[in-house]
Amino acid sequence: xxxxxxxxxxxxxxxxxxxxxxxxxxxxxxxxxxxxxxxxxxxxxxxxxxxxxxxxxxxxxxxxxxxxxxxxxxxxxxxxxxxxxxxxxxxxxxxxxxxxxxxxxxxxxxxxxxxxxxxxxxxxxxxxxxxxxxxxxxxxxxxxxxxxxxxxxxxxxxxxxxxxxxxxxxxxxxxxxxxxxxxxxxxxxxxxxxxxxxxxxxxxxxxxxxxxxxxxxxxxxxxxxxxxxxxxxxxxxxxxxxxxxxxxxxxxxxxxxxxxxxxxxxxxxxxxxxxxxxxxxxxxxxxxxxxxxxxxxxxxxxxxxxxxxxxxxxxxxxxxxxxxxxxxxxxxxxxxxxxxxxxxxxxxxxxxxxxxxxxxxxxxxxxxxxxxxxxxxxxxxxxxxxxxxxxxxxxxxxxxxxxxxxxxxxxxxxxxxxxxxxxxxxxxxxxxxxxxxxxxxxxxxxxxxxxxxxxxxxxxxxxxxxxxxxxxxxxxxxxxxxxxxxxxxxxxxxxxxxxxxxxxxxxxxxxxxxxxxxxxxxxxxxxxxxxxxxxxxxxxxxxxxxxxxxxxxxxxxxxxxxxxxxxxxxxxxxxxxxxxxxxxxxxxxxxxxxxxxxxxxxxxxxxxxxxxxxxxxxx
Amino acid sequence: xxxxxxxxxxxxxxxxxxxxxxxxxxxxxxxxxxxxxxxxxxxxxxxxxxxxxxxxxxxxxxxxxxxxxxxxxxxxxxxxxxxxxxxxxxxxxxxxxxxxxxxxxxxxxxxxxxxxxxxxxxxxxxxxxxxxxxxxxxxxxxxxxxxxxxxxxxxxxxxxxxxxxxxxxxxxxxxxxxxxxxxxxxxxxxxxxxxxxxxxxxxxxxxxxxxxxxxxxxxxxxxxxxxxxxxxxxxxxxxxxxxxxxxxxxxxxxxx
Ligand code: SF4
Numbered sequence: 001x002x003x004x005x006x007x008x009x010x011x012x013x014x015x016x017x018x019x020x021x022x023x024x025x026x027x028x029x030x031x032x033x034x035x036x037x038x039x040x041x042x043x044x045x046x047x048x049x050x051x052x053x054x055x056x057x058x059x060x061x062x063x064x065x066x067x068x069x070x071x072x073x074x075x076x077x078x079x080x081x082x083x084x085x086x087x088x089x090x091x092x093x094x095x096x097x098x099x100x101x102x103x104x105x106x107x108x109x110x111x112x113x114x115x116x117x118x119x120x121x122x123x124x125x126x127x128x129x130x131x132x133x134x135x136x137x138x139x140x141x142x143x144x145x146x147x148x149x150x151x152x153x154x155x156x157x158x159x160x161x162x163x164x165x166x167x168x169x170x171x172x173x174x175x176x177x178x179x180x181x182x183x184x185x186x187x188x189x190x191x192x193x194x195x196x197x198x199x200x201x202x203x204x205x206x207x208x209x210x211x212x213x214x215x216x217x218x219x220x221x222x223x224x225x226x227x228x229x230x231x232x233x234x235x236x237x238x239x240x241x242x243x244x245x246x247x248x249x250x251x252x253x254x255x256x257x258x259x260x261x262x263x264x265x266x267x268x269x270x271x272x273x274x275x276x277x278x279x280x281x282x283x284x285x286x287x288x289x290x291x292x293x294x295x296x297x298x299x300x301x302x303x304x305x306x307x308x309x310x311x312x313x314x315x316x317x318x319x320x321x322x323x324x325x326x327x328x329x330x331x332x333x334x335x336x337x338x339x340x341x342x343x344x345x346x347x348x349x350x351x352x353x354x355x356x357x358x359x360x361x362x363x364x365x366x367x368x369x370x371x372x373x374x375x376x377x378x379x380x381x382x383x384x385x386x387x388x389x390x391x392x393x394x395x396x397x398x399x400x401x402x403x404x405x406x407x408x409x410x411x412x413x414x415x416x417x418x419x420x421x422x423x424x425x426x427x428x429x430x431x432x433x434x435x436x437x438x439x440x441x442x443x444x445x446x447x448x449x450x451x452x453x454x455x456x457x458x459x460x461x462x463x464x465x466x467x468x469x470x471x472x473x474x475x476x477x478x479x480x481x482x483x484x485x486x487x488x489x490x491x492x493x494x495x496x497x498x499x500x501x502x503x504x505x506x507x508x509x510x511x512x513x514x515x516x517x518x519x520x521x522x523x524x525x526x527x528x529x530x531x532x533x534x535x536x537x538x539x540x541x542x543x544x545x546x547x548x549x550x551x552x553x554x555x556x557x558x559x560x561x562x563x564x565x566x567x568x569x570x571x572x573x574x575x576x577x578x579x580x581x582x583x584x585x586x587x588x589x590x591x592x593x594x595x596x597x598x599x600x601x602x603x604x605x606x607x608x609x610x611x612x613x614x615x616x617x618x619x
Numbered sequence: 620x621x622x623x624x625x626x627x628x629x630x631x632x633x634x635x636x637x638x639x640x641x642x643x644x645x646x647x648x649x650x651x652x653x654x655x656x657x658x659x660x661x662x663x664x665x666x667x668x669x670x671x672x673x674x675x676x677x678x679x680x681x682x683x684x685x686x687x688x689x690x691x692x693x694x695x696x697x698x699x700x701x702x703x704x705x706x707x708x709x710x711x712x713x714x715x716x717x718x719x720x721x722x723x724x725x726x727x728x729x730x731x732x733x734x735x736x737x738x739x740x741x742x743x744x745x746x747x748x749x750x751x752x753x754x755x756x757x758x759x760x761x762x763x764x765x766x767x768x769x770x771x772x773x774x775x776x777x778x779x780x781x782x783x784x785x786x787x788x789x790x791x792x793x794x795x796x797x798x799x800x801x802x803x804x805x806x807x808x809x810x811x812x813x814x815x816x817x818x819x820x821x822x823x824x825x826x827x828x829x830x831x832x833x834x835x836x837x838x839x840x841x842x843x844x845x846x847x848x849x850x851x852x853x854x855x856x857x858x859x860x861x862x863x864x865x866x867x868x869x870x871x872x873x874x875x
């Protein structure tokens with residue numbers, strides 16, 4: 001049990017980050033528990049509590065009477081200092097027990113820049129970082145989430161990764177653990193070996209990796225015959241029947257997404273060529289509107305939240321959106337619940353949709369054209385035209401909105417100066433459209449925010465082979481755009497190219513990067529996704545200390561016949577498809593979305609109900 | 620936005636409006652019935668701010684299905700008004716919250732539901748029609764318990780504490796006009812300390828109206844400064860503050 005830390009809690013900012021005790025948290029009798037799981041989010045409580053995946057997996061694991069899943073988050077620096085000073089190991093919120101006392105410590109890996117936090121959390125719990133250094137008395141460290149599709153840079157720290165959707169896989173893994181413990185066959189090694197036979201689990205220590213002289217990969221080989229050569233991603237076939245958490249842990253302090261997040265479907269029909277989520281979550285599997293409306297109602301009654309956000313990658317692609325919103329509005333209006341729809345596509349933004357979400361307070365709307373010219377938008381397969389965008393903003397303007405946010409990317413493959421200038425031009429056209437809209441809101445000035453991210457080549461995308469522009473190039477591009485934006489009504493902000501470069505290194509990294517991460521941990525680096533902590537020069541020092549060339553990972557064009565670190569994972573989408581897409585992008589040829597026609601990406605082999613895929617289509 | 624249901628309620632209750640004076644702070648809605656809820660706040664809940672408490676309460680009330688009146692406007696919110704603020708780190712046995720109902724309900728049943736929907740540490744004790752205004756609150760009574768690992772004889776320390784507050788005690792105190800050297804005894808109605816085993820227990824009554832409010836942390840600060848206690852091990856040395864009661868201007872009668 002936790003010591004009396006009231007003195008500590010009184011001395012740190014936002015103590016409610018660490019107390020636990022929220023309504024809806026699950027506390028069990030330790031004596032009846034056969035497997036304890038600490039679900040860790042390697043960032044602050046406010047971000048972690050907003051994660052939909054944790055909400056689901058916390059509920060699904062705790063369904064079993066003999067499993068107890070608790071939560072832990074990365075302590076803010078003031079709390080870290082107190083923990084270290086008072087020799088209190090990092091603890092889980094429900095029991096206050098140290099993470100070391102758990103059977104499993106699980107990390108959800110949402111972005112590459114959280115890796116230093118993962119190591120810091122292990123360190124604070126007194127758990128050795130490298131799996132090879134951890135004995136039988138140490139918990140099994142398991143990872144999951146989007147970064148596990150290329151987990152190689154952190155492979156040496158983890159015992160096992162859950163690949164794909166975890167709500168069926170994780171309980172299976174727990175059952176295996178409990179049964180091996182009960183029948184006396186358990187040792188960490190034998191358990192991991194058995195676990196590698198379960199679908200969707202990757203045990204990195206069971207593979208030998210060799211490199212060529214030029215630094216590329218020579219081979220990945222299973223150490224034993226019974227260990228699979230490729231790990232197939234797990235998916236939930238029927239989303240209507242998938243586990244759904246009817247109760248949530250209710251934070252006291254405000255979190256990032258302090259609302260009901262209704263997951264409408266998984267996957268994305270679009271296939272933008274830079275987007276990892278759009279590829280690795282395939283195939284699309286939808287929930288039916290009745291199920292969703294009922295689930296929302298149950299959640300409303302159990303949480304008291306007065307906002308429901310329909311969350312999915314591109315919500316307007318949902319085939320029953322009208323039915324769903326009508327269904328929801330039939331009771332949410334009276335209950336004074338706000339409906340919000342994030343991530344709208346410009347080509348599906350209609351007056352009707354606008355009216356339904358008009359209850360939302362915000363006066364600003366966000367669209368993501370991603371590129372400034374039609375040629376480049378075609379090359380990245382963002383099938384949106386400038387006309388779509390102007391239609392959408394016209395609807396928004398005539399409904400009284402006067403702020404538009406536009407997301408773009410710099411440094412996309414084949415980008416030219418013309419494309420960069422196109423960003424400024426597009427923004428200008430949006431302003432013009434405002435003045436052309438007769439029923440616009442004349443009382444307030446129009447403003448357009450152009451937010452430009454840097455392209456990062458991500459595994460399992462058609463652009464996975466592409467080099468990232470060098471930092472200097474990216475900075476020149478940013479400057480060029482800045483010069484082209486002359487209208488004061490257009491605000492321009494851009495992502496730090498340095499952050500994007502480090503992200504690119506780890507996104508396409510291999511196992512040799514673990515040394516750099518351990519060195520970063522030794523230098524007390526953490527919270528890399530926070531501007532106030534990210535330090536590019538420190539990263540360069542770490543890489544040079546470890547003899548690592550960041551350009552090898554970030555700025556190199558990878559050969560199409562090279563073995564990739566993530567080839568070990570089968571995420572459904574085939575390499576042939578990704579290559580086809582890459583080649584089409586060179587010719588600025590688009591690919592239709594899954595609704596319009598199948599482009600044979602391979603994800604249909606994973607199965608799934610309510611998909612658009614030809615073989616499994618059952619609509 | 621007022622629903623049909625609420626409108627009906629409001630119309631049928633218009634006669635009550637004349638009998639019951641509208642409490643301050645509550646936007647007038649004719650007929651919605653003002654009720655007061657007494658609750659206590661202990662355990663981990665002492666670490667949440669007033670804003671967090673407000674949000675937490677709104678959600679508890681919705682979960683419990685209490686027919687609460689919502690504020691009007693673009694973004695309607697369940698309307699809650701709290702009695703005098705409690706600083707972070709303080710527990711309380713007697714907090715009050717005023718809400719309005721748009722439908723008559725059984726108070727006992729509502730209390731039961733509220734308690735079922737509340738996190739550990741938050742307990743709802745009473746629910747009744749408002750009889751007074753929060754402006755009638757003049758004082759708050761606190762119990763401060765101190766565990767100090769220092770060598771000093773605890774009974775002697777208690778004696779010294781009693782002597783300390785019999786004379787002016789100057790501290791930097793924050794007020795609307797900024798931070799000033801202030802005699803905090805001006806805000807102390809009464810205070811007494813006793814020793815019990817290894818603990819010091821202080822009972823005090825402090826000003827708690829909106830113009831004169833003394834945060835009980837100042838008492839602890841005074842002791843830290845004068846006697847050098849609570850400076851050692853943050854785990855072994857601790858103190859708790861609990862608000863025990865809210866009092867009217869005579870310093871004796873309990874506010875309800
Ligand atoms: S198999 Fe065809 S329909 Fe299914 S996800 Fe792939 S491209 Fe889309």
